[in-house]
Amino acid sequence: MIIVLRLLSPGSGPVSRQLRHAWSCYSTTALAEPSTPSVKTAIPGPKSDALRKDLDIIQNTDLVQFFVDYDRSVGNYIVDVDGNVLLDLFTQIASIPLGYNHPRIMKALTDPANLSQFANRPALGMFPPAEFGKNLSETLLSVAPPGLNQVQTMACGACSIENALKGAFMAYRRRERGGSPPTQQEIDTCLKNTPPGCPKLSVLSFNNAFHGRTMGALALTHTKWAHKLDFPSPDWPIASFPYLKYPLEEFVEENKAEETRCLAEVEDKIASAKRSGQPVACVAVEPMQCEGGDHYASPQFFQGLQDICQKNGIAFLLDEVQTGAGATGKFWLHEHFHLRDPPNLVTFAKKMLTGGFYYTPDMRPTEGGRIFNTWIGDPSKVVLLKAVLDVIRDESLLEKTKDTGNYMLKTLMEAQSQYPNVLSRARGLGSLAAVDFPDGTSRDKMVNKLRSQGVHVGACGTSTMRLRATLTLERKHVDVFADRLHAALRDM
């Protein structure tokens, strides 16, 4: 519990007003989470509509859903500008780890010892802050996926993918050179975008994958046309991602066959890319496809993928941007896979507050300035991440997320067995949960219905409702969701 007092030097402002500010802040951080949602207007309400009209003058706002009063949002409840209080099971596209205005984040923000990290954003690759190495060790390295001890911060998810791919490309070419330095011809041609300096290499990705929206990341993304249309792209190979039938225990053989088919396709695509003169340097895959429709595959599938990569001397990249940071009850989703070796590259962002990637030593650049830009991330986000990780440990949030997740999945299963014509393929892991609808229209109807009853959920794929809770969600929140879900189902 923190009180921030601002005392201004004489003449620079009325102290009493500053104290009121300070106290209003104090009361925000001390606010308790609401016990229940409360919806007063249509959503978006009139104030959201007015703000959107203003913002639309300067940028396209077609995807804006409502404007938020972040001062009044607390824990798992988001409050919009019209005063509607919603249980948030979408959490800024899965990017809020602990809920809104968490006191430990507030404490980190108002700690004078942290101020200069927020005030002076450095060029991290040239002039890092004194404490940067220590901060990385205490944060990112302390939760590194088993076996990985190299880490690079980045500003966002897409940049993390782009730069992780560079690690894979460099490693591939280093091996091809067999220890020789680059030739003069390579050095000259790379400045002109042409081989051999800019080699014809490719990255294999999967149908329905989403990895970001910069050119390299977008070439691995195959979700919606709005993400891709009109943008030139390298023509890199795409393999099928398994589409599993649920309940899994009833379709063991079918699902195994499906995964075998997909793995065979991966091998085929790698072979034909090699033949066509654009060999695959990296296989990039989400441990669970999120935007594409919450598609899981078995540990055996991912073990098989890693085998194929190792057999072909190809880097294995797991994109944990949406699935990491404890979302599944383990810190990284791929820890559920029991891989024989660590993946070569693991990207993160969202709930980690900073982007970046972990990597094996062979992916590490051997020259300076290869993975680099002005900011390469933001140390102030690492300061906030420290607070998040402390809370995860202090409050055993991985265990709690596992428990709450099981409870959520049970809730979805029960609803599904009660409404088998509406709900199917209920699935989930920790704070990630999903269920399918017969079509996009009925899914959207449910999303809107839930929102009007005070529960804010997301959508993905063509007909999937996606739940993305914080790590602080509890059974009582799931009960609120269950209550509204059943009311909506009865009504549909």
Added chain:
Amino acid sequence: MIIVLRLLSPGSGPVSRQLRHAWSCYSTTALAEPSTPSVKTAIPGPKSDALRKDLDIIQNTDLVQFFVDYDRSVGNYIVDVDGNVLLDLFTQIASIPLGYNHPRIMKALTDPANLSQFANRPALGMFPPAEFGKNLSETLLSVAPPGLNQVQTMACGACSIENALKGAFMAYRRRERGGSPPTQQEIDTCLKNTPPGCPKLSVLSFNNAFHGRTMGALALTHTKWAHKLDFPSPDWPIASFPYLKYPLEEFVEENKAEETRCLAEVEDKIASAKRSGQPVACVAVEPMQCEGGDHYASPQFFQGLQDICQKNGIAFLLDEVQTGAGATGKFWLHEHFHLRDPPNLVTFAKKMLTGGFYYTPDMRPTEGGRIFNTWIGDPSKVVLLKAVLDVIRDESLLEKTKDTGNYMLKTLMEAQSQYPNVLSRARGLGSLAAVDFPDGTSRDKMVNKLRSQGVHVGACGTSTMRLRATLTLERKHVDVFADRLHAALRDM
């Protein structure tokens, strides 16, 4: 002048220690800038070396120059962990607008009214904060390049370029479609990275250009092999950027001929790209090439470029990541060009604290979710930008930057006329200044010599010394630089 007091609730920590913290913060923000540099050790010193050895265990640190004590850095002086106090004329690769720990930035950071913007990073494209539109109007739009009234925030410079290019690609294809919606074939093929959905379009860039290091931005970058080698790239056209002879007034005809030659080359490349089936949708250019070696061109050159773009129906993108935010005495460098029409796209980052781009209405996406990612920037950076812009206005920093810049250029000119065998092509505009050396070795020697005497400068191109001051640099700082420069020149 701000005092932050942290009063903890009973039991959560010793108040006296917190008060000491608070006062140490207070004394930092109140610290006066040193009057002169002070160098105590070699740079990097022993503490920097030790920290680097630690950090190198987890990532490549070849480009780390020294570790910084950001708590003790003030204004135009950076303080390293070994206690060396340097006049900073490189400013985190040109990304610090007002100097270190500026009191107005500190004030914005410690204002309780801003806290929730730092604590809750939103998915800006879906759930913007109540005040976001107003904040954009008061910040980014208030300094928009003349004629531009659309703006999009982004997380970093490279993402800004990548997404600005998308605006150009969409506009190009919209025009080709003549108002028709995309075909089903386009929608289907774009998900597979192939034409017509992912069309064969290109972007024309220039020799020695630098626009960033994600795949699309990197295809426009042609500076050093370390930026490019081993990374696959679209083979997009590259034209020559003018190489001007100095002093400009002595080479009027030669320089005009050089610029005419380059413009003709641009036209040729555009024509041949069209013939080869990969037409140019956008010309991307820095208003002054920074990383490539501080290469200027005349207003007439840029006017000519815009003419060519307009004649060919091609978007004209000015990358002001390093040159904007008042660096040249005008808010944007291209305001010096007196273009007939506004450029279609203007990208920014660095001293703007947030990335992003301005654009003309025809570059605006007509569908939602086209320019989008989870964060699309960070509203907390806009809060800090507000403080920066307020100071720029309150303290007339554009005018002062112009004056100090003229004084700096005069200093370089005088040194150059005294040491014509060492220095050449002295040039500059506001806080951006540069001078060339006979070769990279002598340039590097000077950079190191200056640093050992307490002046921290940068390098760019093959043999250029680059100065990138804050907007708060004064003549007295230039005098310190001049003194050290002359001492070093005498010594060389």
